Amino acid sequence: MERHHLTLEEMNRVVGLLEGGMRQVDAAERMGVSQSVISRLWRRFRTTGNPAENHPGRGRCTTAIQDRFLVLTARRQPTITAPELDMEFQRAHNLTIGRDTVRNRLHEADLHSRRPIRCPPLSRGNRAARLNWCREFQNWGVNEWSTILFTDESRFGYHPDSRRIRLWRRSGNLERLRHVQEVHRYRGGTIMVWGGISIGRRTELVFPDGFLRAQQYLENILQPIVQPYAEAVGENFHLMHDNARPHTARIVTQWLDNEGIDVLQWPTQSPDLNPIEHVWNMLQRRITPNMGNVQNVLEFRELLTAEWTNLNQEDLNNLILSMNRRCRAKGSATLGAALDLVEAVIKNMESGRHVVDLFADLQKAFDTVDHKKLLEKLYNMGARGPAIDLT
Known part of the structure; x- marks a missing residue:
């Protein structure tokens, strides 16, 4: 029975046989496919230089600027959901792209949905x-x-x-009903x-x-x-x-x-x-x-x-x-640096000195800029000491 498809390795092998002078009929017989498959492969190779078929698929529905909008919005509002971000995008660009596209763009920027770290309230x-x-x-x-x-x-x-127990199942409502975990509302005591x-x-x-x-x-x-x-x-x-x-x-x-x-x-x-x-x-x-x-x-x-x-x-x-x-x-977190700064400001104010503070949120203002290069430029412009350390 003749085959109708060849792997990429087999395609390259056919190209080598034809370039070596073998007839298309003989190459088709050796590979176990029809001559029409070999003929299309050879014509495609002579036209494009690639024996494999090119399937471009559907075009990208967002531009680079729109992708940046999605990424920046998610970074500035980390708790926003994909449907909410889709609505924000629709209001800003008058275009509906769907929640799946939103997730894909965020995944491309290495942004993934995760549970936040929980901690007690800290004063x-x-x-x-x-x-x-x-x-x-x-x-x-x-x-x-x-x-x-x-x-x-x-x-x-x-x-x-x-909620640590996970299972493997097929998709569909019937499969969901077959794998129901019984949970006691009040956990049966502790x-x-x-x-x-x-x-x-x-x-x-x-x-x-x-x-x-x-x-x-x-x-x-x-x-x-x-x-x-x-x-x-x-x-x-x-x-x-x-x-x-x-x-x-x-x-x-x-x-x-x-x-x-x-x-x-x-x-x-x-x-x-x-x-x-x-x-x-x-x-x-x-x-x-x-x-x-x-x-x-x-x-x-x-x-x-x-x-x-x-x-x-x-x-x-x-x-x-x-x-x-x-x-x-x-002990070396940004919180420590901030507390040291506050303490230094209080001491100088108590000493009767004039204190001027300038705060710049570089993370928000320059989301898409390489922060290492930005700090190097600030250093070359004369920024020194806590101004560089806190960033």
Whole structure:
């Protein structure tokens, strides 16, 4: 049976045969195609220099200026949706291009839809405290971090709705109905756990009853677990716990002072700095595949305890040792430069000097300009010091 199509490699081979003097009939017989296929291929090669067919397809419906409009609008309004951006484009250019075209243009500019990073609300005081804390501890080494016990509480649900479960299915409504994940609206209840990690070791898991209270924290966690842990580490031991009410209650702070246990001062609203938060995430991923076998609270606790014990200690050590990198990242951010600038302005104003500030948002004004070249030009024009550092 004769074929009607050739691969690009076969086309080039036919061209070589014909240029070598072979007849089209013989080339067609050797390749197993009709002579008309060889004839069209040879005519196309002699006309265009390319044996392959050229299928130009549909033309581009937007110009370079219109593409730039889409990209700049998305960068200036990062939460805008593709349909909303399509409407903005229609109002500005009196042209409808469709949401798929909008997405394609943004993808060409390496702009993709992503979930934003979530963080607790931070006041100016919170930001300054976080910055100072990171600058204080960014040069700590293994010896210093190894004396700290990072602790925290977390809740795990019987029916977690983490939305991490993905599946492969064909398109269509019928396939969608075959792969429905049942989700309990109130997650079927939760269980609270407490744990601690340090370099080379970890504590056992504690399951407080209901909400953790100061008396329960003292009697069930600090006295039976933290105190022996501190004695094993030595006089340089530091306890890290956040500023939750049970941790800062008077009976807790007085007991810690009496026992000589030093508490690492922790900036408020900073759960992202605590490496044990990542451990809770690791633990959740490990227990999720086995949640179908859990029938009661006792089995749930046994599952959590078993997976907590099976966590790789090397992974926990690496999380703690990453504190230097995270502190340096937050301690050298633009926020730090801005706070330094504000502090310098206040000092000069208190000294009776005249202060003039000029702010230019280069990111917004020059979205399509190479910022490195722009800074070089500003430097050549005489811009120095904070004017260059802040940009």
